[in-house]
Amino acid sequence: MNDSPTVLVHAKGLRKDYGSGDGLVRALDMVDLDVNRGEAVAVMGPSGCGKSTLLHLIGGLDRPSAGQLSVAGQRIDELSERALAYLRRDEIGFVFQTFHLMDELTAQENVELPALVAGFSPNEARTRATALLEQVGLADRARHLPSMLSGGQRQRVAIARALVNDPGIVLADEPTGNLDSASAFDVLSLLADLHAKGLTLVIVTHDERIATTADRLISMRDGAFVDETRLTGGSRGDLSTFAEWEHLG
C-alpha cells in the first residue's frame, strides 16, 4: 500500500463483479490507480467500460469484489457501512450526471443537506451553503427549487453541495453529460477554478474534450486501464481549447 501523504486514492488489483455463474459480469478487472492530492484525473472510455463503477468504488458507494482500495488513508474494502458513511461525509464530494438534487428542496437547502447530515448547526450549515452558492454564482437563485433552474445551474448547485463539507476529493460522474455546451463550459470553468485552488478531482467522462482539461487522462475499456497520459498545461489552458472546439463546432 502506498502510504505517501501526497497520495489520496490508492487502488491495487481492484476488481468488481456483478452477478454469478454464467451471468457474471466483470465491470472492473485488476485496476491499479493512485491519485495525488491536488491532482485532476479524468477517466475516459465508452459506455459500460467500468468508469462509473470505478468512481462508485472510490466514493464508497459500492464495495470491490477483490483488491485493495484506500481513500485518505482508510481501507474502503475493509470499512463498515457506518465508517464508509463517515468517510463519504468528511472526505468525498459527489457530482452526478443527473444532479440528484432533492426536488422539494431549494438550492440553498440542497447545498446545506450534507452539512446538516455531518452534524453542523443549522446556522453554520446555512452560512456554508450561502457562501458556496455565492462562489458558484447562484446567490440570487438560493431560494429557487431545482425545477426552476436550468441544467447548468442545477449542476452548479450539485457542485456546491459536493463542496459544503470541505471534502478532500470531488468525484464527478459525467458532470456535463446532461448539459448544453454553454452550460458545460460554465461547469467545467467552475471545476477548473476549484482545482486551481487545490481541490482533488476525479472526473469520469466519455467526452475527450472534457478529459483533456485534467492533469492526467486514463482510458478504460472492458473494465481495465488501456492507456494513461499525463497532460501538460493544466486545466485552465485546456478549457480554452474546449471553448475553441465548441466555437469551431
Added chain:
Amino acid sequence: MSQPRRARRAGRVRGRALLLFRLARQDIRHHLAQAVLLVVAIAAATAVLSLAFALNGVISNPYQQTMAATKGPDVVAQSGDDPYTGLTSPADLAALEALNHAKGVAAHSGPYPIVGDTGPVGPVMRSTDLVTTVQVEGREPGVAAVDQPKVTDGTWIRPGGVVVERSFAEVANLRLGQTITLNGHPVRVVGFAVTSAFGGFPGTSLIWATEAAARGLAAKADPLSYISNLKLSDASPRAVSAFVNAYGLKYSAPADATTPFLTSWTELAYGDAAFLRTDQAFLFTGTVLLGLLALASVAVLVGGRLAEATRRVGLLKATGGTPGLVAATFLAENLFLALVAALVGLLAGWRAAPFISKPEADLIGTPGAPLLTLVTVAVAVGLALAVALASTLVPAIRAARMSTVSALADAPRLPKRRDWLIGLSRKLPLPALLGLRLVARRPRRAIFSAASIAVAVMGLVAALAIHAAVDNKFAHLGRSGGLVNPEVPRAEQVLTAITISLVALAALTVIFAALATVLDARRASAVTLAVGATPQQVRAGLIMAQVIPALPGAILGLPLGIGLFKVAGHGLNGLPPAGWLVAAVLGTVVVVAALTSVPARIGLRRPVAEMLQTEAT
C-alpha cells in the same frame, strides 16, 4: 347505415372490455400479494357486517326451540302483592286463579308458589364454595300442562331433591347429587333443567323444589308470591300483546289493585336474546371502524401501486389509450377485487355466525345456519364497492391526468413542498429531519396513516373501556353473589375479535404506507446516503416518517375511543385506567416503528451506487 355504426360501437365496447379484463388480470397476476392484501382488508369489513346482519335471523331460534320442548307459556302471570310488605293477599291469589280461566286461555299450570321473586333478598343457598341468594319455585312432581321444564341432566324434583336451572348451575359450579342448603335446610341436587318461562342467569338464579319445600322457605322478609303459566288459543305476538293489555297490571293501577303482572313470550324471548343484540351492536360499530380502516388501507395501497404503474400508464396512453380508459383500468381491477372481497367476507361472516349466536345455557337447541338475505348481500357488496371506489378514485384520476412523456420516462411524481415543515426539520436531529421531510413530501399518505392509527386506537380504547365497564356492571349483580355473568366473556370475545381485526388492519395499513414511503423515497435515501448519512440514520428517518403521523393519530384515538364508548356503550360507565391509555399510545408508536423497520431495512439493502443508478432520471 346506422346498423354498421351500431355494430362498430358494440365492437369497440367489447374490445375495451376485453382490454380492461386482460390488463386487470395481468396486473393482479404480477402483484398477487398486494391483491390478496386488498381483498383481506375489504373482506374483514364485509365479514363483520354480514355477521352482524346474520344475527338478525337467529336471535329468536333457540328461544322458540326451548319453548316447544318445555310446553312454554305464552304468558306468565305473577300475583299482585302489597307494594309495601310484598305480601300476596287471598284477593291477589284469587285474581291470579281467575285469570287461568279468562277468555282466550287454552291451557294453564299453577298458581305455583315462588319465594325470592320479589323483594331485595331471597332464600340463601350454600354449596361447597358459594353462598348466594336464589329464587325457589314450588312445583308438583308430576308433569305440568304448561311450562314443564326440560330436564337436561338427572331427574325432576322429588321430596328432598331439587332441580337447578342450567345456566345458574353452570356458573355456580353445581354437580348432580351434590347436597346444598336452602336457608339451612339440606337438599340434594337431582337434576338440571331449562325453561322458557324465566330468563336465565344473571336475571334469575332459579331452583325448582316441591311446593311444600318452597312454602317452607318463605319468611316475613321473603314472602311467597305465585306464578301461573298460560297457553293462549292464539299465540301470535299481536294476540298475546292484546291479552296482556286487557288483563295485565297497568302502571296507572291503584296501589291496592289485585291485578296480576303479565309477561308475554315475546318479552321473554327479547330478554333472552339481549346478549346477541349487544354483540350485534358491537359488530355494527366494528363494521364502521373496519370500513374506515379498509378505506385508508386500500387508498395507501392503490396510491403506492400507482407509483409502480407509471410506465404502464405511459404505454397505454402512447398506444392510444384515452384518460378515461386509463382511469377505467385502475377502477376495474380494484372494483373486481372488491367484489371478490365482498363474497369472501359474506362467506366468512355466514360461517362464523353460528359460533357467536350459540345460545346461553338457559336455552336448548341450535341457532342453525343464518340465511343470507338479499339485503345482507346488497349491503356487503355496496360497502366493498364503496370502499374500493372511494380509495381508488383519486389515484385513478391522477393516472388519467399524467403526462404521457413523463409517464413513459417513469418519472417519479414530484413531491410536495411544505416550507414550514422543511424549516422546522433543519433544527431536528437527522432521523427526525429526514422523517419530517418524507412526511412533507406525501402529506396525503401521512394523513391516511394517521387516520388509520386513530381508528385502531379508537377501537382499542373503546374495547378497553367497555371491558372495564362491563366487568363493573355485570360481574357483581346482586342476586349472583359475586358470580361472573356468562354474557361478559361472550361480549368480550366479540369485542376482542373486532379489536384484533382493527389492529391487524391498521398494521396492514402501516405496512402498506411504509412500503410506499420506502419505494417513493428510494432516490432521496440514496442521495442522503451518498452525502454521508449512515444506513442506520436513513433507516431511522424512514421509521420516523411513519411514527410522526402515528403519534398524533394515536393521541387523537384516545378521545375518539372514549366518545365511541359513550355512544355505543349502552349506558355503561367508567373509563379504563390512565395507565392503560398511555400504554395504548406508546405501544402503538412502538408497534408502528417495529412494523416499519422491516420494509426500511429491505429498501436499503442494495448498494448506494445501484440505488442511484436505478433512480437516475
